Amino acid sequence: MWKRSVLINNKRSYTKLLISQNKLPPLLLPFNVYWSNPLIIPQHSRSYSKSYRRNKGITKNQKNDKPKKLTFTIPDYISVDKLSNLLNCRVQTVVKDLKNLGFKNITTDYIINKEYIELILQEYNFELPSSTSSITSANIYNKLKDPLNPKLLESRPPIVTIMGHVDHGKTTIIDYLQKSSVVSQEHGGITQHIGAFQVITPVSKKKITFLDTPGHAAFLKMRERGANITDIIVLVVSIEDSIMPQTKEAIKHIKASGNQLIVAITKIDKIGNVKEREKKIERITNDLIANEIMVEKIGGDVQVIPVSAKGGENMDLLEESIILLSDMMDIKTENSKNTMSEGFVIESEMKSAMGNVATILIRKGTLDNQSILLCGNTFCKVRSIMEGAEKKITKALPSQAVVVSGWKELPHVGDEFIQVKSEAIAKKYISKREALIEVEKNASRVEKLNEERYAESIRRKESKSKDDIDDIEDDDATDNAITGPKMVNFIIKADVSGSAEAIKESIQDLGNDEVQCCVISSSVGIPAESDLKMAEISNSEILCFNLENLPNDIINNKHGVVVKKFNVIYKLIEIVVETLENNMKKIFEKNIVATVDIKDIFEFTMKKKLVKIAGCKVSNGQITRNSKVQVIRGENKDVVYDGTLSSIKHGKDDISTASKGRECGITFNDNFEEFKAGDKIQVYEEVEVPRHL
Numbered sequence: 142m143w144k145r146s147v148l149i150n151n152k153r154s155y156t157k158l159l160i161s162q163n164k165l166p167p168l169l170l171p172f173n174v175y176w177s178n179p180l181i182i183p184q185h186s187r188s189y190s191k192s193y194r195r196n197k198g199i200t201k202n203q204k205n206d207k208p209k210k211l212t213f214t215i216p217d218y219i220s221v222d223k224l225s226n227l228l229n230c231r232v233q234t235v236v237k238d239l240k241n242l243g244f245k246n247i248t249t250d251y252i253i254n255k256e257y258i259e260l261i262l263q264e265y266n267f268e269l270p271s272s273t274s275s276i277t278s279a280n281i282y283n284k285l286k287d288p289l290n291p292k293l294l295e296s297r298p299p300i301v302t303i304m305g306h307v308d309h310g311k312t313t314i315i316d317y318l319q320k321s322s323v324v325s326q327e328h329g330g331i332t333q334h335i336g337a338f339q340v341i342t343p344v345s346k347k348k349i350t351f352l353d354t355p356g357h358a359a360f361l362k363m364r365e366r367g368a369n370i371t372d373i374i375v376l377v378v379s380i381e382d383s384i385m386p387q388t389k390e391a392i393k394h395i396k397a398s399g400n401q402l403i404v405a406i407t408k409i410d411k412i413g414n415v416k417e418r419e420k421k422i423e424r425i426t427n428d429l430i431a432n433e434i435m436v437e438k439i440g441g442d443v444q445v446i447p448v449s450a451k452g453g454e455n456m457d458l459l460e461e462s463i464i465l466l467s468d469m470m471d472i473k474t475e476n477s478k479n480t481m482s483e484g485f486v487i488e489s490e491m492k493s494a495m496g497n498v499a500t501i502l503i504r505k506g507t508l509d510n511q512s513i514l515l516c517g518n519t520f521c522k523v524r525s526i527m528e529g530a531e532k533k534i535t536k537a538l539p540s541q542a543v544v545v546s547g548w549k550e551l552p553h554v555g556d557e558f559i560q561v562k563s564e565a566i567a568k569k570y571i572s573k574r575e576a577l578i579e580v581e582k583n584a585s586r587v588e589k590l591n592e593e594r595y596a597e598s599i600r601r602k603e604s605k606s607k608d609d610i611d612d613i614e615d616d617d618a619t620d621n622a623i624t625g626p627k628m629v630n631f632i633i634k635a636d637v638s639g640s641a642e643a644i645k646e647s648i649q650d651l652g653n654d655e656v657q658c659c660v661i662s663s664s665v666g667i668p669a670e671s672d673l674k675m676a677e678i679s680n681s682e683i684l685c686f687n688l689e690n691l692p693n694d695i696i697n698n699k700h701g702v703v704v705k706k707f708n709v710i711y712k713l714i715e716i717v718v719e720t721l722e723n724n725m726k727k728i729f730e731k732n733i734v735a736t737v738d739i740k741d742i743f744e745f746t747m748k749k750k751l752v753k754i755a756g757c758k759v760s761n762g763q764i765t766r767n768s769k770v771q772v773i774r775g776e777n778k779d780v781v782y783d784g785t786l787s788s789i790k791h792g793k794d795d796i797s798t799a800s801k802g803r804e805c806g807i808t809f810n811d812n813f814e815e816f817k818a819g820d821k822i823q824v825y826e827e828v829e830v831p832r833h834l
């Protein structure tokens with residue numbers, strides 16, 4: 142939508158300056174960038190808009206410096222057409238202004254999202270309410286989080302993820318750590334697999350939380366979402382293989398995450414010869430340097446520790462290195478009596494005895510039974526907290542991974558949870574988030590719709606030029622896009638997907654050069670609020686097929702959307718065809734209802750002005766004062782006037798009608814006086830001609 146090239150072509154010095162300085166405002170990024178990274182939209186757009194306007198010298202409403210009050214609620218989406226109504230402006234003016242702002246591919250039915258509506262309203266000098274559009278489904282819960290209180294910070298154990306190439310020995314390291322842990326020795330066995338486990342180091346007796354292999358998956362998922370679950374990464378490299386493709390992949394993630402790193406060179410017991418072993422370690426270290434890992438050898442801070450997870454050689458050193466590094470990192474979190482806990486979901490599953498359970502990793506605060514946790518579109522009233530699969534505990538501390546039951550629905554792996562004060566707050570925020578998700582879903586549908594409409598307009602433009610129609614004068618596709626067949630939009634809702642698909646297939650190609658059927662979406666189920674909103678912004682009718690008991694508030698919805706019900710597919714097609722035909726340009730035929738002969742011309746002076754009157758005789762039918770007429774001349778039946786009558790007179794009197802055989806004097810509107818004796822007046826009615834596809 143926003144194209145750098147367009148702005149450059151328009152020779153806007155400000156934008157060019159930004160481009161040259163690589164400071165193009167986020168506002169001028171492609172639309173999809175905002176949705177993939179919604180956090181960057183709002184803070185920037187308004188201030189950029191202001192500076193953009195300043196630099197651009199937009200003059201709109203300059204005389205009136207005081208911003209205008211908004212008299213309407215800013216919708217989530219609006220078409221350019223409807224926006225122009227709200228702005229009380231000609232649609233073409235709005236289209237032009239949007240183009241000047243850098244929008245491309247604008248049509249009158251182009252749909253603009255709330256963020257851009259706000260921007261445009263600013264351009265039109267409207268006072269905007271305090272923005273809510275910076276809130277997205279991804280960040281809506283942030284405002285429930287309390288900021289960290291530095292006075293309440295205390296150390297927490299480091300959270301460590303182990304990464305590396307397949308078969309390089311990750312699991313063996315984890316197994317060793319679990320077996321050697323003071324905790325597992327105390328409880329006589331390995332802590333059962335829950336995606337994360339905590340060890341107490343044999344030497345310093347400090348805690349480390351390790352994310353197990355699924356933790357690796359969770360790590361990547363969370364990285365995708367910009368969250369950082371881990372403090373330290375241990376990169377495992379086999380002494381036999383050195384750096385392999387997955388090691389490189391892991392290095393890429395490590396660099397992107399900014400996490401601290403320790404490299405463990407494993408399987409050293411496999412190289413018995415000490416010299417050869419040292420040579421191999423040297424080679425791996427050089428390979429790490431070649432991959433831009435700042436190892437201690439070259440003055441960096443990444444420790445490289447050769448270990449044998451099988452024999453246990455140097456494993457204590459690895460653990461103590463992690464402790465040393467975490468001490469240096471001074472890993473702290475808030476954990477007071479009143480701290481609300483926060484963290485991430487590592488795993489979730491449905492267990493027959495316990496219902497929905499999730500393994501969560503606590504990053505902040507202490508988790509208690511009965512706490513309310515909000516996570517994604519679900520929440521949990523903590524029923525039980527388990528350390529591993531068997532040990533019930535009543536509290537879980539920061540950096541601890543525990544299994545929690547009591548979830549209404551399964552939370553998603555990688556989602557962040559936060560503790561809230563009550564179920565009511567959780568429910569309230571979930572419904573707010575769900576509404577935002579709907580808006581965001583619509584955003585991608587809107588984007589698709591805009592793209593489709595533009596593509597369609599281009600296609601039509603091309604076919605027009607093929608037909609050598611050269612009346613397209615504007616070189617900008619934007620303006621051409623306003624012409625072309627009228628798109629008549631439908632949203633299909635059916636009982637089953639087979640029907641929805643069949644209906645779509647049957648109607649989507651209906652149309653001709655003038656009107657075209659456009660299926661915005663087809664899906665199963667009773668129309669939801671989002672369907673109604675989508676129908677409203679896209680001017681669609683909703684076609685319901687085989688949907689019984691449609692609620693009244695859907696049929697008579699507040700959006701004014703037409704919702705039609707069908708049980709027979711051919712009836713539905715018939716109605717779609719009828720709707721398309723009703724949207725075709727109206728054509729009228731002239732039906733002659735009377736003929737009048739002009740016999741003579743009379744001239745009178747009225748109010749010092751010479752007036753010509755046609756002296757006529759009605760040869761058939763009846764002429765009335767409101768009649769539409771054509772004045773016909775000669776053998777060729779040339780139409781010398783097409784319009785309406787100004788007066789019919791009989792003698793000096795005005796009369797309203799004159800029937801067959803009657804003589805009368807006639808004057809015409811539009812100051813038409815070029816009639817001659819011998820001309821014929823044809824009185825006609827306009828009859829609408831039925832249009833068909």
Ligand SMILES: Nc1nc2c(ncn2[C@@H]2O[C@H](COP(=O)(O)OP(=O)(O)OP(=O)(O)O)[C@@H](O)[C@H]2O)c(=O)[nH]1
Nearest residue numbers: 306307308309310311312313407408411449450451
């Ligand atoms: N001799 C020796 N063998 C090891 C050592 N570490 C791992 N192995 C062996 O190497 C093989 C692969 O080890 P895993 O721990 O399964 O490797 P992994 O990286 O977890 O493998 P994936 O989970 O498939 O990615 C197994 O046969 C291990 O017994 C070690 O320190 N010494």
